[in-house]
Protein backbone atom coordinates (compact mmCIF):
# COMPACT_ATOMS: atom_id res chain seq x y z
CA UNK A 1 0.00 0.00 0.00
CA UNK A 2 1.32 3.46 -0.79
CA UNK A 3 1.44 6.24 1.74
CA UNK A 4 1.78 9.95 1.68
CA UNK A 5 3.91 11.62 4.24
CA UNK A 6 1.11 13.99 5.08
CA UNK A 7 -0.95 11.09 6.27
CA UNK A 8 1.82 10.12 8.68
CA UNK A 9 1.33 13.31 10.60
CA UNK A 10 -1.78 12.53 12.53
CA UNK A 11 -2.92 15.44 14.65
CA UNK A 12 -3.58 14.38 18.18
CA UNK A 13 -5.52 15.73 21.06
CA UNK A 14 -3.56 16.87 24.01
CA UNK A 15 -4.49 18.69 27.14
CA UNK A 16 -1.43 19.92 28.93
CA UNK A 17 -1.25 19.70 32.68
CA UNK A 18 -1.44 23.10 34.19
CA UNK A 19 1.26 24.23 36.57
CA UNK A 20 -1.24 24.03 39.40
CA UNK A 21 -2.54 20.60 38.51
CA UNK A 22 -2.67 18.49 41.67
CA UNK A 23 -1.16 15.59 39.76
CA UNK A 24 1.98 17.54 39.13
CA UNK A 25 4.86 16.24 41.14
CA UNK A 26 6.73 19.38 40.46
CA UNK A 27 5.53 22.43 38.63
CA UNK A 28 8.92 23.21 37.16
CA UNK A 29 11.24 21.09 35.08
CA UNK A 30 12.16 18.02 37.06
CA UNK A 31 15.83 17.53 36.65
CA UNK A 32 16.83 14.04 37.69
CA UNK A 33 18.62 14.09 40.95
CA UNK A 34 22.12 12.78 40.64
CA UNK A 35 21.77 11.32 44.12
CA UNK A 36 18.64 9.30 43.48
CA UNK A 37 19.69 5.68 44.10
CA UNK A 38 16.70 4.41 42.15
CA UNK A 39 16.97 6.61 39.08
CA UNK A 40 17.34 3.62 36.77
CA UNK A 41 14.09 2.00 37.88
CA UNK A 42 11.93 4.36 35.84
CA UNK A 43 14.52 6.07 33.65
CA UNK A 44 13.89 7.02 30.04
CA UNK A 45 17.05 5.96 28.21
CA UNK A 46 17.78 7.18 24.70
CA UNK A 47 20.01 4.94 22.60
CA UNK A 48 22.58 6.77 20.49
CA UNK A 49 24.03 4.87 17.56
CA UNK A 50 26.97 7.22 17.40
CA UNK A 51 27.84 6.78 13.72
CA UNK A 52 24.40 8.00 12.79
CA UNK A 53 23.29 10.58 15.35
CA UNK A 54 25.03 13.81 14.27
CA UNK A 55 28.26 14.57 12.46
CA UNK A 56 30.22 17.39 14.11
CA UNK A 57 33.34 17.41 11.92
CA UNK A 58 31.72 16.96 8.51
CA UNK A 59 33.29 13.65 7.46
CA UNK A 60 29.92 11.93 6.97
CA UNK A 61 30.17 9.88 10.19
CA UNK A 62 28.49 10.80 13.44
CA UNK A 63 30.73 11.66 16.36
CA UNK A 64 30.97 12.91 19.93
CA UNK A 65 31.18 16.52 18.76
CA UNK A 66 27.85 16.00 16.98
CA UNK A 67 26.25 14.64 20.14
CA UNK A 68 27.63 17.50 22.26
CA UNK A 69 26.09 20.00 19.87
CA UNK A 70 22.69 18.29 20.21
CA UNK A 71 22.47 17.81 23.96
CA UNK A 72 19.80 20.50 24.02
CA UNK A 73 17.67 18.35 21.72
CA UNK A 74 17.95 15.44 24.15
CA UNK A 75 17.11 17.65 27.12
CA UNK A 76 14.04 18.97 25.29
CA UNK A 77 13.01 15.45 24.41
CA UNK A 78 13.04 14.74 28.13
CA UNK A 79 15.33 11.74 28.48
CA UNK A 80 17.09 10.80 31.72
CA UNK A 81 20.05 8.97 30.20
CA UNK A 82 21.80 8.28 26.93
CA UNK A 83 23.28 4.92 26.00
CA UNK A 84 26.09 4.95 23.46
CA UNK A 85 26.65 1.97 21.21
CA UNK A 86 30.41 1.20 21.19
CA UNK A 87 32.51 4.26 20.55
CA UNK A 88 35.87 2.58 20.99
CA UNK A 89 38.86 2.09 18.71
CA UNK A 90 37.69 -0.58 16.29
CA UNK A 91 38.07 -1.73 12.67
CA UNK A 92 34.22 -1.53 12.53
CA UNK A 93 33.87 -5.04 11.13
CA UNK A 94 30.61 -5.19 13.10
CA UNK A 95 29.77 -1.53 13.54
CA UNK A 96 32.10 -1.17 16.54
CA UNK A 97 31.07 -4.38 18.34
CA UNK A 98 34.59 -5.51 17.48
CA UNK A 99 36.62 -3.55 20.00
CA UNK A 100 40.36 -3.14 19.60
CA UNK A 101 40.86 -0.92 22.67
CA UNK A 102 38.23 -0.52 25.40
CA UNK A 103 39.90 2.57 26.80
CA UNK A 104 40.25 4.58 23.59
CA UNK A 105 37.68 6.35 21.42
CA UNK A 106 37.56 5.59 17.69
CA UNK A 107 39.32 8.50 15.93
CA UNK A 108 36.26 9.06 13.69
CA UNK A 109 34.16 9.59 16.81
CA UNK A 110 36.59 11.80 18.73
CA UNK A 111 38.96 11.55 21.65
CA UNK A 112 38.77 10.40 25.23
CA UNK A 113 38.84 13.99 26.49
CA UNK A 114 35.75 14.74 24.39
CA UNK A 115 33.96 11.74 25.83
CA UNK A 116 34.78 12.98 29.32
CA UNK A 117 33.51 16.45 28.44
CA UNK A 118 30.33 14.99 27.02
CA UNK A 119 29.66 12.93 30.14
CA UNK A 120 30.03 16.10 32.26
CA UNK A 121 27.98 18.36 30.01
CA UNK A 122 25.16 15.84 29.72
CA UNK A 123 25.05 15.50 33.49
CA UNK A 124 24.78 19.26 33.85
CA UNK A 125 21.55 18.93 31.87
CA UNK A 126 20.43 16.09 34.12
CA UNK A 127 21.27 13.38 31.57
CA UNK A 128 23.31 10.39 32.61
CA UNK A 129 25.58 8.46 30.26
CA UNK A 130 25.55 4.69 29.76
CA UNK A 131 28.28 3.03 27.73
CA UNK A 132 28.29 -0.27 25.88
CA UNK A 133 30.79 -2.90 27.00
CA UNK A 134 31.41 -5.91 24.75
CA UNK A 135 32.78 -8.74 26.90
CA UNK A 136 32.03 -11.84 24.81
CA UNK A 137 34.59 -11.09 22.14
CA UNK A 138 37.22 -8.60 21.05
CA UNK A 139 38.36 -7.42 17.64
CA UNK A 140 40.88 -9.62 15.88
CA UNK A 141 43.04 -6.47 15.97
CA UNK A 142 42.98 -6.36 19.78
CA UNK A 143 46.54 -6.73 21.17
CA UNK A 144 45.59 -9.89 23.07
CA UNK A 145 44.45 -11.66 19.93
CA UNK A 146 47.41 -10.46 17.91
CA UNK A 147 49.70 -11.73 20.67
CA UNK A 148 47.86 -15.07 20.70
CA UNK A 149 48.32 -15.51 16.97
CA UNK A 150 52.00 -14.66 17.24
CA UNK A 151 52.68 -16.85 20.27
CA UNK A 152 51.42 -20.05 18.69
CA UNK A 153 49.75 -23.25 19.95
CA UNK A 154 50.03 -24.12 23.61
CA UNK A 155 51.05 -20.58 24.61
CA UNK A 156 49.53 -18.76 27.59
CA UNK A 157 48.45 -16.01 25.17
CA UNK A 158 46.13 -18.44 23.38
CA UNK A 159 44.51 -19.46 26.66
CA UNK A 160 42.61 -16.19 26.76
CA UNK A 161 40.66 -17.32 23.69
CA UNK A 162 39.28 -20.60 22.37
CA UNK A 163 42.04 -22.01 20.20
CA UNK A 164 41.70 -25.71 19.36
CA UNK A 165 43.31 -28.20 17.05
CA UNK A 166 41.01 -29.34 14.29
CA UNK A 167 39.63 -32.86 14.22
CA UNK A 168 41.15 -35.65 12.17
CA UNK A 169 44.76 -36.40 11.27
CA UNK A 170 45.17 -33.17 9.26
CA UNK A 171 43.34 -31.06 11.78
CA UNK A 172 41.02 -29.85 9.07
CA UNK A 173 37.83 -30.98 10.83
CA UNK A 174 36.00 -28.08 12.49
CA UNK A 175 36.03 -28.43 16.31
CA UNK A 176 32.22 -28.07 16.66
CA UNK A 177 29.29 -27.35 14.37
CA UNK A 178 27.90 -24.55 16.51
CA UNK A 179 26.04 -22.10 14.28
CA UNK A 180 26.91 -18.42 14.46
CA UNK A 181 24.35 -15.84 15.58
CA UNK A 182 25.23 -14.28 12.23
CA UNK A 183 24.76 -17.62 10.46
CA UNK A 184 27.54 -19.83 9.17
CA UNK A 185 30.34 -21.45 11.12
CA UNK A 186 31.82 -20.33 14.42
CA UNK A 187 35.41 -21.47 13.95
CA UNK A 188 38.12 -20.12 11.66
CA UNK A 189 41.40 -21.84 10.98
CA UNK A 190 44.59 -19.88 11.47
CA UNK A 191 47.71 -20.05 9.36
CA UNK A 192 51.07 -20.76 10.99
CA UNK A 193 54.02 -18.42 10.39
CA UNK A 194 55.44 -20.98 7.92
CA UNK A 195 52.24 -20.88 5.88
CA UNK A 196 50.89 -24.28 7.00
CA UNK A 197 47.32 -24.51 8.33
CA UNK A 198 47.21 -23.99 12.07
CA UNK A 199 44.74 -24.15 14.96
CA UNK A 200 41.14 -23.01 14.86
CA UNK A 201 39.61 -20.25 17.00
CA UNK A 202 36.04 -19.70 18.12
CA UNK A 203 33.89 -16.72 17.15
CA UNK A 204 30.16 -16.78 17.81
CA UNK A 205 29.83 -13.77 15.49
CA UNK A 206 32.24 -12.88 12.67
CA UNK A 207 35.84 -14.17 12.32
CA UNK A 208 36.89 -10.59 13.17
CA UNK A 209 35.33 -11.09 16.63
CA UNK A 210 37.21 -13.91 18.43
CA UNK A 211 35.48 -15.09 21.61
CA UNK A 212 37.24 -14.62 24.92
CA UNK A 213 37.73 -17.45 27.37
CA UNK A 214 35.86 -16.34 30.49
CA UNK A 215 37.42 -19.14 32.52
CA UNK A 216 40.66 -17.22 32.33
CA UNK A 217 41.42 -14.92 35.27
CA UNK A 218 42.99 -12.26 33.00
CA UNK A 219 39.69 -11.87 31.18
CA UNK A 220 37.73 -11.41 34.39
CA UNK A 221 40.23 -8.94 35.79
CA UNK A 222 40.46 -6.97 32.57
CA UNK A 223 36.73 -6.34 32.27
CA UNK A 224 36.29 -5.35 35.89
CA UNK A 225 39.08 -2.90 35.23
CA UNK A 226 37.38 -1.59 32.08
CA UNK A 227 34.25 -0.98 34.18
CA UNK A 228 36.31 0.99 36.70
CA UNK A 229 37.95 2.97 33.92
CA UNK A 230 34.56 4.25 32.73
CA UNK A 231 32.93 4.58 36.15
CA UNK A 232 35.92 6.72 37.13
CA UNK A 233 34.98 8.97 34.20
CA UNK A 234 31.48 9.43 35.51
CA UNK A 235 29.41 7.02 33.46
CA UNK A 236 26.23 6.04 35.22
CA UNK A 237 25.75 2.67 33.66
CA UNK A 238 26.91 -0.06 31.37
CA UNK A 239 24.99 -1.93 28.70
CA UNK A 240 26.42 -5.43 28.47
CA UNK A 241 26.61 -6.80 24.96
CA UNK A 242 25.63 -10.44 24.32
CA UNK A 243 25.45 -10.84 28.08
CA UNK A 244 24.22 -14.45 28.12
CA UNK A 245 26.96 -15.83 25.85
CA UNK A 246 30.23 -15.26 27.70
CA UNK A 247 30.71 -18.69 29.24
CA UNK A 248 31.15 -21.83 27.13
CA UNK A 249 31.20 -25.51 27.97
CA UNK A 250 34.91 -26.36 27.98
CA UNK A 251 34.23 -29.83 26.62
CA UNK A 252 32.87 -28.27 23.45
CA UNK A 253 29.91 -30.64 22.95
CA UNK A 254 27.59 -30.16 19.99
CA UNK A 255 24.34 -28.34 20.77
CA UNK A 256 21.79 -30.93 21.98
CA UNK A 257 18.48 -31.12 20.10
CA UNK A 258 16.45 -29.75 22.98
CA UNK A 259 18.94 -28.37 25.49
CA UNK A 260 17.66 -28.20 29.04
CA UNK A 261 18.00 -24.77 30.66
CA UNK A 262 21.66 -24.17 31.43
CA UNK A 263 22.77 -27.10 29.25
CA UNK A 264 23.42 -25.20 26.03
CA UNK A 265 27.19 -25.09 25.40
CA UNK A 266 27.26 -21.35 24.69
CA UNK A 267 24.08 -19.75 26.05
CA UNK A 268 22.90 -18.90 29.56
CA UNK A 269 25.37 -21.03 31.47
CA UNK A 270 25.11 -20.99 35.25
CA UNK A 271 28.66 -19.69 35.72
CA UNK A 272 27.61 -16.32 34.25
CA UNK A 273 25.90 -15.30 37.46
CA UNK A 274 29.13 -15.31 39.34
CA UNK A 275 30.68 -12.99 36.75
CA UNK A 276 27.83 -10.51 37.10
CA UNK A 277 27.97 -10.63 40.88
CA UNK A 278 31.55 -9.48 40.48
CA UNK A 279 30.47 -6.67 38.17
CA UNK A 280 27.74 -5.63 40.57
CA UNK A 281 30.28 -5.38 43.36
CA UNK A 282 32.34 -3.05 41.18
CA UNK A 283 29.28 -0.94 40.28
CA UNK A 284 28.15 -0.76 43.91
CA UNK A 285 31.56 0.44 45.02
CA UNK A 286 30.86 3.77 43.25
CA UNK A 287 28.60 6.51 44.53
CA UNK A 288 25.46 7.52 42.68
CA UNK A 289 23.94 4.16 41.67
CA UNK A 290 25.80 2.91 38.61
CA UNK A 291 23.55 0.50 36.78
CA UNK A 292 24.13 -2.59 34.66
CA UNK A 293 21.76 -3.50 31.83
CA UNK A 294 22.12 -6.79 30.03
CA UNK A 295 21.44 -7.66 26.44
CA UNK A 296 19.89 -11.03 27.17
CA UNK A 297 17.91 -12.86 24.50
CA UNK A 298 16.34 -15.85 26.26
CA UNK A 299 13.01 -17.52 25.59
CA UNK A 300 12.79 -18.73 29.20
CA UNK A 301 11.66 -15.73 31.22
CA UNK A 302 12.35 -17.42 34.56
CA UNK A 303 15.97 -17.97 33.54
CA UNK A 304 16.07 -14.40 32.24
CA UNK A 305 14.92 -13.03 35.59
CA UNK A 306 17.73 -14.83 37.42
CA UNK A 307 20.15 -12.29 35.97
CA UNK A 308 18.17 -9.57 37.75
CA UNK A 309 18.53 -10.83 41.29
CA UNK A 310 19.48 -8.04 43.69
CA UNK A 311 23.21 -8.80 43.57
CA UNK A 312 23.41 -9.15 39.77
CA UNK A 313 22.27 -6.88 36.93
CA UNK A 314 19.92 -3.98 37.51
CA UNK A 315 18.00 -4.46 34.27
CA UNK A 316 17.85 -6.45 31.04
CA UNK A 317 16.18 -5.63 27.75
CA UNK A 318 12.70 -7.00 27.34
CA UNK A 319 12.97 -8.45 23.86
CA UNK A 320 9.95 -10.67 24.35
CA UNK A 321 7.67 -7.64 24.30
CA UNK A 322 9.59 -6.03 21.45
CA UNK A 323 9.17 -9.06 19.21
CA UNK A 324 5.43 -9.49 19.75
CA UNK A 325 2.95 -8.81 16.96
CA UNK A 326 0.41 -6.00 17.11
CA UNK A 327 -2.30 -7.98 18.83
CA UNK A 328 -4.07 -7.27 22.12
CA UNK A 329 -3.95 -10.77 23.60
CA UNK A 330 -0.34 -11.21 22.59
CA UNK A 331 0.86 -7.93 24.04
CA UNK A 332 -1.13 -8.48 27.19
CA UNK A 333 0.36 -11.94 27.65
CA UNK A 334 3.85 -10.49 27.31
CA UNK A 335 3.15 -7.68 29.77
CA UNK A 336 1.73 -10.14 32.29
CA UNK A 337 4.63 -12.56 31.93
CA UNK A 338 7.14 -9.72 32.19
CA UNK A 339 5.65 -8.21 35.33
CA UNK A 340 5.23 -11.63 36.96
CA UNK A 341 8.85 -12.63 36.28
CA UNK A 342 10.37 -9.36 37.48
CA UNK A 343 8.36 -9.00 40.69
CA UNK A 344 10.01 -11.80 42.70
CA UNK A 345 13.53 -10.45 42.05
CA UNK A 346 12.49 -6.85 42.68
CA UNK A 347 13.84 -5.61 39.34
CA UNK A 348 12.10 -3.12 37.09
CA UNK A 349 10.83 -4.24 33.70
CA UNK A 350 12.21 -2.53 30.64
CA UNK A 351 10.15 -1.57 27.59
CA UNK A 352 11.85 -1.48 24.24
CA UNK A 353 10.28 -0.99 20.82
CA UNK A 354 13.49 -1.28 18.83
CA UNK A 355 17.26 -0.87 18.72
CA UNK A 356 20.13 -0.84 16.22
CA UNK A 357 19.65 -4.54 15.44
CA UNK A 358 15.96 -4.76 14.57
CA UNK A 359 13.42 -3.44 12.06
CA UNK A 360 12.09 0.05 12.80
CA UNK A 361 8.65 -0.06 14.47
CA UNK A 362 6.76 2.00 11.87
CA UNK A 363 7.84 -0.49 9.21
CA UNK A 364 7.32 -3.61 11.29
CA UNK A 365 3.90 -2.64 12.63
CA UNK A 366 2.71 -1.93 9.08
CA UNK A 367 3.38 -5.50 7.97
CA UNK A 368 0.96 -8.36 7.78
CA UNK A 369 3.17 -10.25 10.21
CA UNK A 370 4.11 -7.54 12.70
CA UNK A 371 6.16 -9.76 14.99
CA UNK A 372 9.95 -9.55 14.87
CA UNK A 373 12.36 -12.41 14.20
CA UNK A 374 15.87 -12.15 12.78
CA UNK A 375 15.31 -15.31 10.76
CA UNK A 376 12.27 -13.85 9.04
CA UNK A 377 13.91 -10.69 7.68
CA UNK A 378 13.66 -10.56 3.90
CA UNK A 379 14.00 -7.93 1.20
CA UNK A 380 10.76 -6.66 -0.26
CA UNK A 381 8.37 -7.53 2.59
CA UNK A 382 5.41 -5.21 1.99
CA UNK A 383 4.43 -2.67 4.62
CA UNK A 384 1.80 -0.02 5.08
CA UNK A 385 3.73 2.86 6.65
CA UNK A 386 0.64 4.87 7.41
CA UNK A 387 -0.77 2.05 9.50
CA UNK A 388 2.66 1.29 10.95
CA UNK A 389 3.12 4.88 12.03
CA UNK A 390 -0.29 5.00 13.65
CA UNK A 391 0.53 1.87 15.62
CA UNK A 392 4.03 3.04 16.50
CA UNK A 393 2.48 6.19 17.97
CA UNK A 394 0.11 4.10 20.04
CA UNK A 395 2.95 1.78 21.08
CA UNK A 396 5.02 4.77 22.19
CA UNK A 397 2.26 5.81 24.61
CA UNK A 398 1.62 2.25 25.74
CA UNK A 399 5.26 1.62 26.63
CA UNK A 400 5.69 5.01 28.28
CA UNK A 401 2.79 4.20 30.60
CA UNK A 402 3.97 0.75 31.68
CA UNK A 403 5.90 0.36 34.94
CA UNK A 404 9.68 0.28 34.62
CA UNK A 405 12.30 1.91 32.47
CA UNK A 406 11.82 2.92 28.86
CA UNK A 407 14.39 2.62 26.08
CA UNK A 408 14.03 4.74 22.95
CA UNK A 409 16.20 4.08 19.92
CA UNK A 410 17.34 7.24 18.13
CA UNK A 411 15.06 8.08 15.21
CA UNK A 412 12.02 6.28 16.60
CA UNK A 413 11.01 9.61 18.13
CA UNK A 414 10.98 10.91 14.54
CA UNK A 415 8.97 7.96 13.27
CA UNK A 416 11.70 7.00 10.82
CA UNK A 417 10.87 3.93 8.77
CA UNK A 418 13.40 1.22 8.00
CA UNK A 419 15.46 2.35 5.00
CA UNK A 420 14.86 -0.56 2.67
CA UNK A 421 16.47 0.66 -0.51
CA UNK A 422 20.12 1.00 0.47
CA UNK A 423 22.11 0.30 -2.72
CA UNK A 424 23.78 -3.12 -2.59
CA UNK A 425 27.25 -1.59 -2.84
CA UNK A 426 26.74 0.47 0.30
CA UNK A 427 25.48 -2.27 2.60
CA UNK A 428 27.92 -2.83 5.46
CA UNK A 429 26.31 -5.22 7.90
CA UNK A 430 28.02 -8.61 8.23
CA UNK A 431 24.64 -10.21 8.98
CA UNK A 432 23.70 -9.50 5.38
CA UNK A 433 26.89 -10.96 3.92
CA UNK A 434 26.99 -14.03 6.15
CA UNK A 435 23.44 -14.90 5.09
CA UNK A 436 24.65 -14.93 1.49
CA UNK A 437 22.55 -11.82 0.91
CA UNK A 438 19.24 -13.38 2.01
CA UNK A 439 18.96 -11.26 5.16
CA UNK A 440 18.85 -7.53 4.30
CA UNK A 441 20.93 -6.86 7.41
CA UNK A 442 20.64 -4.11 9.96
CA UNK A 443 21.81 -1.05 8.03
CA UNK A 444 18.20 -0.02 7.36
CA UNK A 445 17.70 1.02 10.99
CA UNK A 446 21.14 2.67 11.22
CA UNK A 447 20.77 5.42 8.64
CA UNK A 448 21.94 8.88 9.80
CA UNK A 449 19.26 11.07 11.34
CA UNK A 450 17.64 13.88 9.33
CA UNK A 451 17.92 17.13 11.26
CA UNK A 452 16.86 19.93 8.92
CA UNK A 453 16.54 21.20 5.36
CA UNK A 454 15.39 19.58 2.17
CA UNK A 455 18.68 18.61 0.54
CA UNK A 456 20.38 15.23 0.92
CA UNK A 457 22.31 15.08 4.14
CA UNK A 458 19.44 16.82 5.95
CA UNK A 459 21.73 18.69 8.30
CA UNK A 460 23.38 15.50 9.59
CA UNK A 461 26.71 17.32 9.28
CA UNK A 462 27.68 20.98 9.12
CA UNK A 463 27.41 23.07 5.95
CA UNK A 464 29.54 21.54 3.17
CA UNK A 465 29.96 18.22 4.99
CA UNK A 466 30.54 14.92 3.18
CA UNK A 467 27.39 12.91 2.50
CA UNK A 468 26.35 10.65 5.40
CA UNK A 469 27.97 7.20 5.47
CA UNK A 470 24.63 5.63 4.57
CA UNK A 471 22.21 7.44 2.26
CA UNK A 472 18.98 8.83 3.71
CA UNK A 473 15.76 8.28 1.74
CA UNK A 474 14.59 11.49 0.02
CA UNK A 475 11.21 11.19 1.70
CA UNK A 476 12.93 11.95 5.03
CA UNK A 477 12.82 15.63 4.09
CA UNK A 478 9.39 15.55 5.73
CA UNK A 479 10.66 13.79 8.84
CA UNK A 480 13.47 16.14 9.86
CA UNK A 481 13.65 17.40 13.42
CA UNK A 482 13.14 20.92 12.09
CA UNK A 483 9.91 19.96 10.30
CA UNK A 484 8.55 18.03 13.25
CA UNK A 485 9.38 20.63 15.85
CA UNK A 486 6.82 22.96 14.38
CA UNK A 487 4.15 20.33 13.83
CA UNK A 488 1.90 19.33 16.71
CA UNK A 489 0.85 16.21 14.85
CA UNK A 490 4.39 14.92 14.50
CA UNK A 491 5.92 11.89 16.15
CA UNK A 492 8.52 14.12 17.80
CA UNK A 493 5.83 16.26 19.37
CA UNK A 494 4.08 13.16 20.66
CA UNK A 495 7.26 11.81 22.25
CA UNK A 496 8.12 15.13 23.90
CA UNK A 497 4.64 15.52 25.24
CA UNK A 498 4.55 11.94 26.49
CA UNK A 499 7.85 12.21 28.32
CA UNK A 500 6.89 15.57 29.78
CA UNK A 501 3.65 14.18 31.18
CA UNK A 502 5.39 11.02 32.40
CA UNK A 503 7.76 13.19 34.40
CA UNK A 504 5.02 15.24 35.88
CA UNK A 505 2.63 12.53 36.98
CA UNK A 506 4.22 10.47 39.73
CA UNK A 507 1.57 7.76 39.34
CA UNK A 508 2.98 6.94 35.91
CA UNK A 509 6.30 5.86 37.30
CA UNK A 510 5.41 4.96 40.87
CA UNK A 511 1.74 3.94 40.84
CA UNK A 512 0.56 0.34 41.01
CA UNK A 513 -0.31 -1.27 37.71
CA UNK A 514 -3.78 -2.83 37.33
CA UNK A 515 -5.68 -4.08 34.31
CA UNK A 516 -9.16 -2.66 33.78
CA UNK A 517 -11.80 -4.59 31.82
CA UNK A 518 -12.16 -3.04 28.42
CA UNK A 519 -13.56 -5.58 25.96
CA UNK A 520 -12.08 -7.57 23.09
CA UNK A 521 -9.06 -6.14 21.38
CA UNK A 522 -8.70 -3.31 23.88
CA UNK A 523 -6.09 -3.02 26.62
CA UNK A 524 -6.69 -0.72 29.52
CA UNK A 525 -4.77 -0.28 32.72
CA UNK A 526 -4.49 2.16 35.56
CA UNK A 527 -1.37 3.41 37.31
CA UNK A 528 -1.98 4.35 40.93
CA UNK A 529 -4.98 6.61 41.22
CA UNK A 530 -6.07 9.10 38.63
CA UNK A 531 -4.32 7.71 35.56
CA UNK A 532 -5.69 5.36 32.92
CA UNK A 533 -4.15 4.17 29.66
CA UNK A 534 -6.44 2.76 26.96
CA UNK A 535 -5.15 1.21 23.76
CA UNK A 536 -7.46 0.12 20.99
CA UNK A 537 -6.10 -2.80 18.98
CA UNK A 538 -9.53 -3.76 17.66
CA UNK A 539 -10.87 -2.84 14.23
CA UNK A 540 -13.61 -0.46 15.40
CA UNK A 541 -13.60 2.85 17.30
CA UNK A 542 -14.42 2.57 21.00
CA UNK A 543 -16.09 4.83 23.54
CA UNK A 544 -13.76 6.24 26.14
CA UNK A 545 -14.33 5.12 29.70
CA UNK A 546 -15.39 7.67 32.29
CA UNK A 547 -12.66 10.26 32.74
CA UNK A 548 -11.96 13.78 33.89
CA UNK A 549 -9.81 14.82 30.98
CA UNK A 550 -7.63 13.63 28.15
CA UNK A 551 -3.93 13.97 28.86
CA UNK A 552 -2.64 12.78 25.52
CA UNK A 553 -3.87 10.79 22.58
CA UNK A 554 -1.86 9.16 19.80
CA UNK A 555 -4.62 9.91 17.26
CA UNK A 556 -7.32 12.51 16.87
CA UNK A 557 -10.48 11.22 18.52
CA UNK A 558 -13.46 10.85 16.19
CA UNK A 559 -16.72 12.07 17.76
CA UNK A 560 -15.13 11.48 21.13
CA UNK A 561 -14.27 7.88 20.29
CA UNK A 562 -10.83 6.27 20.15
CA UNK A 563 -10.07 4.95 16.64
CA UNK A 564 -8.40 1.59 16.03
CA UNK A 565 -4.60 1.41 16.50
CA UNK A 566 -4.64 4.30 18.94
CA UNK A 567 -3.78 4.93 22.55
CA UNK A 568 -5.05 7.55 24.97
CA UNK A 569 -3.94 8.65 28.43
CA UNK A 570 -6.79 9.75 30.65
CA UNK A 571 -7.03 11.52 33.94
CA UNK A 572 -9.64 9.83 36.06
CA UNK A 573 -11.21 10.20 39.50
CA UNK A 574 -10.06 6.81 40.80
Ligand code: GLC
Nearest residue numbers: 094097134205241242356357
Ligand atom coordinates in the same frame (compact mmCIF):
# COMPACT_ATOMS: atom_id res chain seq x y z
C1 GLC B 1 24.78 -7.52 20.04
C2 GLC B 1 24.74 -6.15 19.38
C3 GLC B 1 24.90 -6.33 17.90
C4 GLC B 1 26.25 -7.01 17.65
C5 GLC B 1 26.36 -8.31 18.41
C6 GLC B 1 27.77 -8.82 18.43
O1 GLC B 1 23.72 -8.31 19.67
O2 GLC B 1 23.56 -5.50 19.71
O3 GLC B 1 24.80 -5.13 17.21
O4 GLC B 1 26.39 -7.23 16.28
O5 GLC B 1 25.99 -8.16 19.75
O6 GLC B 1 28.57 -8.00 19.26
